[in-house]
Amino acid sequence: MQPILFWSLAVISLLASASAVTTGRPVRALLLGVIVLGVDAGLIFGLGAPLLASEVLLVGAAAALLTWTLVVRPRRLRLGAPGRVRMNISRLLALGAVAYLTVLLVWAIAASPDVEPQPGDHLGGEFGSWAAGALLGGAAAAAWVVTLARRRRPDEPGEAP
Amino acid sequence: MTPSSHVLLFAVLQVAIGLAGLITRRTGEVAVVSGLVMLSGVLVAFCALARALGEGPQAGGVVVLLLLIALAVVGLICLYAFHRYRRAVVVDEHDRMRR
Numbered sequence: 001m002q003p004i005l006f007w008s009l010a011v012i013s014l015l016a017s018a019s020a021v022t023t024g025r026p027v028r029a030l031l032l033g034v035i036v037l038g039v040d041a042g043l044i045f046g047l048g049a050p051l052l053a054s055e056v057l058l059v060g061a062a063a064a065l066l067t068w069t070l071v072v073r074p075r076r077l078r079l080g081a082p083g084r085v086r087m088n089i090s091r092l093l094a095l096g097a098v099a100y101l102t103v104l105l106v107w108a109i110a111a112s113p114d115v116e117p118q119p120g121d122h123l124g125g126e127f128g129s130w131a132a133g134a135l136l137g138g139a140a141a142a143a144w145v146v147t148l149a150r151r152r153r154p155d156e157p158g159e160a161p
Numbered sequence: 162m163t164p165s166s167h168v169l170l171f172a173v174l175q176v177a178i179g180l181a182g183l184i185t186r187r188t189g190e191v192a193v194v195s196g197l198v199m200l201s202g203v204l205v206a207f208c209a210l211a212r213a214l215g216e217g218p219q220a221g222g223v224v225v226l227l228l229l230i231a232l233a234v235v236g237l238i239c240l241y242a243f244h245r246y247r248r249a250v251v252v253d254e255h256d257r258m259r260r
Contacts (some may be wrong), residue, residue, distance in 0.1 A: 006163040010171045017175055017198045021182025026190035033194035040175075040201045047168065047208040052226065056204065059230055063197075066237050 006046060012097065013039040034064045042101075098140070168209035175202030193236035200229040 013036055020032035037060035045053035179199030183192055204225045 003163045003167065006167065006171075014171070014174055014178065017178045020194045020198060021178055021186060021191060023191075026188055029188075029191045029194045033197050036175075036198055037201055040205055043168075043171075043205055044208050046163075047205070047212055049208050049211075052204070052208065052223070055223075055226055056201070056229075059226070059233060063233050063237065 006043065008100075009039050009042050009046075012101075013043070031064070034060050037063065165209045165213040169206055172202045172206035172209065175199070175205070189236075189240050193232065193240065196232050196236065197229065200225060200232060204229065 016032050016035045016039065020029045020036060023029050023032065037056055041053045041056040041060065044056060176199050179195045179197075179202060182195030183199065186192060186195065207225055
């Protein structure tokens, strides 16, 4: 792993860690903790432990799912929280961070040396980089479409404008 | 290639941040997240040391990962149980194992 890539991820992880332990909102602390786990999984992957990184990612995904199901969703339903999406500075920063990580991921996969193809392998590093970019772009587009669809249904419980 | 000293420096910083949060904060959710941050830093340090020593990082890292999973699962379950009875979870108030 190149030092510039390592320190880019490390700074994001350290900022998220500091924000998680200093924020006054518990739900935000949990979500920032999930971000820390995800970024650290990227670091562990770069250090040559892909199996361990995937396991950490699984733990982060499970924690996010549990947090949303047990804490965030019931609280939103109980409080009747509005579903409006406001473009404030933190949301813009988060979008910028996601775009930066996406570019870094695609670049890292594209710059990685190609391994010797084994019998039965038909996928190369170039295809992997394009596939990763397409998957992340598709996920972002799907999240955006779902957000717009939820915003246009004001009669849904807890989604009133 | 990133030197191992850089990775260890990052791991020490992350463990220090988690330890500070674990000591200073009283909110239950933040305490659990601080523990996760600490264990994640330890996991990165394991990988860096294993790489520096020329060994596979999987064996030692899996032990720390199991601790991380246990902390996440038990912590979230405890928080959920506390949330059912009280709105805010302040760990100093929960000093008994019964309602």
